[in-house]
Amino acid sequence: MKTRAAVAMEAGKPLVIEEVDLDGPKAGEVLVEIKATGVCHTDAFTLSGADPEGLFPTILGHEGAGVVLEVGAGVTSVQPGDHVIPLYTPECRQCEYCLSGKTNLCQAIRATQGKGLMPDGTSRFSLNGRMLHHYMGCSTFANHTVLPEISLAKIDPDAPFDKVCYVGCGVTTGVGAVLYTAHVEPGANVVVFGLGGIGLNVIQGARMVGADMIVGVDINPARREMAARFGMTHFVNPNEIDGDLVAHLVELTGGGADYSFECIGNVNVMRAALECCHKGWGVSTIIGVAGAGQEISTRPFQLVTGRKWQGTAFGGARGRTDVPKIVDWYMKGRIEIDPLITHVMPLERINDAFDLMHEGKSIRSVITF
Ligand code: NAD
Ligand code: AHE
Ligand code: ZN
Numbered sequence: 001m002k003t004r005a006a007v008a009m010e011a012g013k014p015l016v017i018e019e020v021d022l023d024g025p026k027a028g029e030v031l032v033e034i035k036a037t038g039v040c041h042t043d044a045f046t047l048s049g050a051d052p053e054g055l056f057p058t059i060l061g062h063e064g065a066g067v068v069l070e071v072g073a074g075v076t077s078v079q080p081g082d083h084v085i086p087l088y089t090p091e092c093r094q095c096e097y098c099l100s101g102k103t104n105l106c107q108a109i110r111a112t113q114g115k116g117l118m119p120d121g122t123s124r125f126s127l128n129g130r131m132l133h134h135y136m137g138c139s140t141f142a143n144h145t146v147l148p149e150i151s152l153a154k155i156d157p158d159a160p161f162d163k164v165c166y167v168g169c170g171v172t173t174g175v176g177a178v179l180y181t182a183h184v185e186p187g188a189n190v191v192v193f194g195l196g197g198i199g200l201n202v203i204q205g206a207r208m209v210g211a212d213m214i215v216g217v218d219i220n221p222a223r224r225e226m227a228a229r230f231g232m233t234h235f236v237n238p239n240e241i242d243g244d245l246v247a248h249l250v251e252l253t254g255g256g257a258d259y260s261f262e263c264i265g266n267v268n269v270m271r272a273a274l275e276c277c278h279k280g281w282g283v284s285t286i287i288g289v290a291g292a293g294q295e296i297s298t299r300p301f302q303l304v305t306g307r308k309w310q311g312t313a314f315g316g317a318r319g320r321t322d323v324p325k326i327v328d329w330y331m332k333g334r335i336e337i338d339p340l341i342t343h344v345m346p347l348e349r350i351n352d353a354f355d356l357m358h359e360g361k362s363i364r365s366v367i368t369f
Helices: 041-048 096-100 110-114 161-168 170-181 199-208 223-229 245-252 267-275 300-304 319-331 347-358
Strands: 002-007 016-022 029-038 064-071 083-086 125-127 144-148 152-154 190-193 214-217 234-236 259-262 283-286 308-311 341-346 364-368
Touching: 002 347, 016 144, 016 347, 029 083, 029 161, 041 347, 064 161, 083 161, 083 319, 152 319, 161 170, 161 319, 161 341, 161 364, 170 199, 170 259, 170 319, 190 199, 190 267, 199 214, 199 223, 199 259, 214 223, 214 245, 223 234, 234 245, 245 267, 259 267, 267 283, 341 347, 347 364
Parallel strands: 190 214, 190 259, 214 234, 259 283, 283 308, 341 364
Antiparallel strands: 002 016, 016 125, 029 064, 029 144, 029 364, 064 083, 083 152
């Protein structure tokens, strides 16, 4: 079939809207009509050329929601008409990783996914006879896409696509990092670096579990109002304080953060996020994705004296199990999504969504088909 897609022909260039060719689902695969997709900073990161796994030409996008149109042979867990969220972290429930109960990082199809291919090693997308790569196993910047069955979470059919697409990455990553990775407890002091599409969801996760002090750190003063609405109790703009940021945060939190989260992808900020943690027990969680060749560093003494450094992908959420629950939390009003979606636009304007992100004017832009 033909479908409309925003194609990334090469790194650093605007996306191009094209009628692309899409082959139907093979065994174990599912054809999904994408109804809406968010634009995450990770899409911009890969488009920039900084992603070691970035492959071109490709159809980016990994934060979508849509409807199952057709299933391939052997597919049993979804059927045409089901409403679904594509999962860049699948959940096969059979691999060593899934069965460990220790991680959400299902590895069943990770190798081919990282090569921009379906599990059989081929692509379903092409343009004028030239193969287009899939992206993060999702490619939601296309009106139709094909995914493995294990990469789909079936959700409440009443959930609005243009809101819950955000559960496909940002909401789950932020809220999940608090709940499933850091296990923040009531009364804890939390410091969140970067108050964008991910950090604001960390803030609402921290509020949800009953954190006491929730400190937000951002160089964009415009983030303050939204963060306060989502539960931030104190705002710190690194450009507006006297002296050292880490010392300022340690003093503000009365000895250091119980939990900190880096939601930017800046390795210098990652160090500050670790070092502002409380001696003896503070835990810092890296969410931000840093470019090729970048490395983190600190004095090992920071760890010797009891701080812990960890990271999280997709908030530690097990996609097929946890994503439907997070959609239900939204439907019951336990989490908010609507105010974070600051811009909605058609596919033809997708490059504006990237511009708004880079200019710090949007929190989440959503593309509707
Ligand atoms: P975003 O652009 O919406 O937000 C980034 C925020 O960081 C902005 O508010 C910006 O003003 C702020 N910022 C930039 N430099 C700063 C600095 N030096 N100090 C303080 N604040 C600063 O991006 P996003 O969509 O929220 O994504 C954030 C990061 O998380 C990206 O690196 C993205 O790739 C990554 N990410 C990771 C996962 C995961 O599973 N680990 C999932 C989604 C996104
Ligand atoms: N491909 C990059 C890393 C990108 C990355 O870390 N991706 C996160 C999700 S970001 C979503 O917005 C992730 O899930 N990582 C785990 C994984 O298996 O990819 C690189 O550095 O090579
Ligand atoms: Zn993302």
